[in-house]
Amino acid sequence: MQIIEPLTLSGNLAIAYAVKQLDVDVVAAYPITPQTTMVEKISEYISKGELKANLLLVESEHSAISACLSAAASGARVFTSSSSQGLLLMHEILFITSALRFPVVMAIANRAVSAPINIWNDHGDIMPQRDTGWIQLFVESAQEAYDKVIQAYRIAEDDKVRLPIMINIDGIVLSHTYEPVYPISDSDVASFSPWNLYSPRLDPDNPITIGAFCYPDYYFETRYQSLKALNDSLPIISNVDKEFGELSGRSYGIVSPFKCDDADIILISMGSISMTVRAAVKKLREKGEKVGMLSLKLFRPFPSKELIRYIKNAKAIGIIDRAFSPGAVAGPVFTEVTSALYLSKMDIPSVDFFLGLGGRDVKMEDIKDIFNILKRIVKTGLIERHSYYIGLRG
Amino acid sequence: MPFKSINDIIVKQDFFSPGHGLCAGCGAAQIARIVMKVVGKDSIIINSTGCLEVSTTTYPWTAWKVPYIHVAFENAAAVASGIRSAYDALIMKKKLNKDVNVVVLAGDGGTADIGLQALSGAFERGDRITYICYDNEAYMNTGIQRSGATPYGAWTTTSPSGQRTFKKDLMGIAIAHRVKYAATASIAYLLDAANKVEKAISMNGPSFIHWLQPCTIGWRFDPKLTVKLSRLAVKTGLWPLYEYYDGAVKLTVQVPKRAPVLEYLKLQGRFRHIINNKNELVKIQSYADELAAKFGLGPVSE
Numbered sequence: 001m002q003i004i005e006p007l008t009l010s011g012n013l014a015i016a017y018a019v020k021q022l023d024v025d026v027v028a029a030y031p032i033t034p035q036t037t038m039v040e041k042i043s044e045y046i047s048k049g050e051l052k053a054n055l056l057l058v059e060s061e062h063s064a065i066s067a068c069l070s071a072a073a074s075g076a077r078v079f080t081s082s083s084s085q086g087l088l089l090m091h092e093i094l095f096i097t098s099a100l101r102f103p104v105v106m107a108i109a110n111r112a113v114s115a116p117i118n119i120w121n122d123h124g125d126i127m128p129q130r131d132t133g134w135i136q137l138f139v140e141s142a143q144e145a146y147d148k149v150i151q152a153y154r155i156a157e158d159d160k161v162r163l164p165i166m167i168n169i170d171g172i173v174l175s176h177t178y179e180p181v182y183p184i185s186d187s188d189v190a191s192f193s194p195w196n197l198y199s200p201r202l203d204p205d206n207p208i209t210i211g212a213f214c215y216p217d218y219y220f221e222t223r224y225q226s227l228k229a230l231n232d233s234l235p236i237i238s239n240v241d242k243e244f245g246e247l248s249g250r251s252y253g254i255v256s257p258f259k260c261d262d263a264d265i266i267l268i269s270m271g272s273i274s275m276t277v278r279a280a281v282k283k284l285r286e287k288g289e290k291v292g293m294l295s296l297k298l299f300r301p302f303p304s305k306e307l308i309r310y311i312k313n314a315k316a317i318g319i320i321d322r323a324f325s326p327g328a329v330a331g332p333v334f335t336e337v338t339s340a341l342y343l344s345k346m347d348i349p350s351v352d353f354f355l356g357l358g359g360r361d362v363k364m365e366d367i368k369d370i371f372n373i374l375k376r377i378v379k380t381g382l383i384e385r386h387s388y389y390i391g392l393r394g
Numbered sequence: 395m396p397f398k399s400i401n402d403i404i405v406k407q408d409f410f411s412p413g414h415g416l417c418a419g420c421g422a423a424q425i426a427r428i429v430m431k432v433v434g435k436d437s438i439i440i441n442s443t444g445c446l447e448v449s450t451t452t453y454p455w456t457a458w459k460v461p462y463i464h465v466a467f468e469n470a471a472a473v474a475s476g477i478r479s480a481y482d483a484l485i486m487k488k489k490l491n492k493d494v495n496v497v498v499l500a501g502d503g504g505t506a507d508i509g510l511q512a513l514s515g516a517f518e519r520g521d522r523i524t525y526i527c528y529d530n531e532a533y534m535n536t537g538i539q540r541s542g543a544t545p546y547g548a549w550t551t552t553s554p555s556g557q558r559t560f561k562k563d564l565m566g567i568a569i570a571h572r573v574k575y576a577a578t579a580s581i582a583y584l585l586d587a588a589n590k591v592e593k594a595i596s597m598n599g600p601s602f603i604h605w606l607q608p609c610t611i612g613w614r615f616d617p618k619l620t621v622k623l624s625r626l627a628v629k630t631g632l633w634p635l636y637e638y639y640d641g642a643v644k645l646t647v648q649v650p651k652r653a654p655v656l657e658y659l660k661l662q663g664r665f666r667h668i669i670n671n672k673n674e675l676v677k678i679q680s681y682a683d684e685l686a687a688k689f690g691l692g693p694v695s696e
């Protein structure tokens with residue numbers, strides 16, 4: 001591998017840089033804060049001729065995803081990105097993209113959903129997309145966002161996968177924070193994630209009908225195939241991450257445990273907040289407390305087995321949810337984790353912590369408070385409440 | 395090369411097969427067949443959700459011998475733009491070498507109502523696609539509900555006492571976007587229609603065809619009358635055949651002597667409740683007269 005100097009990039013710009021190196025053919029997008037600078041940068045690359053691609057400036061996110069789907073169906077390598085209301089507007093077509101098995105790659109600068117309107121970060125936009133059949137990755141830094149975009153094309157375009165992928169970066173926190181990012185060379189990108197003209201596609205020499213009408217006699221099987229493809233993609237996602245590690249020295253895993261081996265208490269988180277949690281764990285470990293944390297890098301397909309491996313010996317588990325699932329048993333991440341525990345016949349006291357909605361600051365002290373609550377549970381064996389709303393006033 | 399006779403069209407290869415599930419006498423099948431004969435093999439068809447889509451693609455069968463894609467109801471234009479954009483990019487980057495015609499077939503609901511925004515976007519960007527709206531004047535696939543293209547007075551299940559507004563002017567909307575080419579078409583005037591499709595696909599930008607499609611079930615008429623009704627729509631002045639190109643609108647089929655609108659309305663069950671209502675008839679007749687004046691058609695002769 002060539003040694004390349006680091007660039008100072010925000011999460012959005014790191015993604016744009018990867019998109020340029022990946023020689024994407026079609027970009028269709030619509031502006032929404034905090035995703036905008038990503039597409040602005042790509043526009044600049046295209047207008048300067050640094051990226052040879054068509055930029056389709058559509059009139060809505062619904063059209064952005066529709067055009068990406070069909071451009072991918074024509075054999076092009078495509079990219080789109082969105083946030084919040086824009087992602088919600090795409091919702092209908094997200095299901096169709098995965099069911100028709102087109103390798104669309106989308107970066108999402110996660111942002112709270114209306115109402116009230118709010119441009120800051122939480123996971124309220126992505127959680128309603130849980131069941132759309134896409135592979136869903138979460139990252140903690142601009143570097144990781146860059147690395148994951150390169151991996152995403154390799155995974156999505158793999159004949160055994162052929163599924164769309166969402167790369168989630170926390171809006172503002174990651175999308176707009178500048179960090180040193182170590183790119184890999186253009187030629188390394190090209191050989192790691194090479195473009196191939198795949199089939200079947202919309203090709204007059206091999207005509208096929210895409211998006212047919214299905215009676216009950218075939219619908220079930222068709223949906224099952226997409227479900228199976230998503231479940232079967234897990235080892236491929238994991239291997240691509242490992243291979244990327246061999247190339248770049250950076251590998252993240254599909255779950256990223258920290259100090260879990262002997263931990264009594266483990267806090268599970270997703271996205272940039274994991275950095276704060278990791279820092280809190282370090283501090284508490286210095287004081288001799290047996291705490292650990294685990295950052296979920298992959299949310300769909302959900303890595304149950306890998307997760308259980310690291311948390312099975314804990315005496316209490318905390319789960320951070322950055323979105324509500326109104327009226328549900330608990331928050332979306334909590335529900336996944338506890339289902340995984342149940343299926344592994346494990347009864348570990350677990351508590352759901354809602355925090356950081358609409359960009360509400362989460363401080364180290366908040367994380368320490370969470371660990372204190374969990375510590376009490378370990379000590380007393382009593383769970384007072386299954387959910388806490390950290391920092392909620394009134 | 396324009397088609398000179400119907401025979402020039404008939405001899406062309408079919409890319410829309412028989413055996414689909416559209417109704418006997420369905421005008422959409424006739425439109426699809428003619429369009430496919432003209433656009434030929436190197437074309438990609440985009441279809442919005444609706445009668446044509448559900449009846450021609452019942453898995454594991456398909457009536458389409460060219461690449462065909464249906465994604466959803468309201469996004470046919472965006473899907474077409476994506477394909478256009480992909481082919482242009484892949485050809486520019488020498489990853490592909492053969493170009494295609496990108497042709498949309500969408501219903502009036504998918505065009506005038508829920509799909510209008512995506513269509514406006516594609517027109518405004520100047521995307522090189524041909525968008526053909528087969529207009530059966532209601533949401534037929536879901537059981538005859540009114541659309542923005544339902545004509546004044548027509549019964550539908552959601553306008554049980556008759557539609558209270560006049561049809562949305564789709565051609566006017568297309569022309570306002572300065573598309574390269576726009577035309578109306580009728581299955582009773584095949585030569586005119588086929589030549590319009592041929593022109594549309596040859597444009598270096600967006601083209602639009604608005605094609606009236608009699609629907610036996612929704613309009614309530616005997617299937618043998620499909621072509622006759624198509625002709626009467628033109629003869630009454632309710633469906634003038636014209637085209638827009640290079641900033642100018644030109645009538646393509648003159649009607650020297652117009653038939654009164656009643657001749658057209660009385661053959662359709664959807665107008666049954668108004669054919670004895672003088673006020674309503676006057677309203678529809680003056681709407682036809684207005685169109686006739688605008689496009690230079692002849693006077694009504696009883």
Ligand SMILES: Cc1ncc(C[n+]2csc(CCOP(=O)(O)OP(=O)(O)O)c2C)c(N)n1
Pocket residue numbers: 442443444445446467468500501502503504505530532533534535536541
């Ligand atoms: C977003 C969305 N809303 C509603 C529907 C239900 N729907 C399917 S087809 C259709 C009507 C289609 O009407 P039109 O475009 O005129 O085509 P036609 O069936 O008349 O040929 C409707 C309302 C849908 N599929 N998707």
Ligand SMILES: [Mg+2]
Pocket residue numbers: 501502503529530531532533534541
């Ligand atoms: Mg209709």
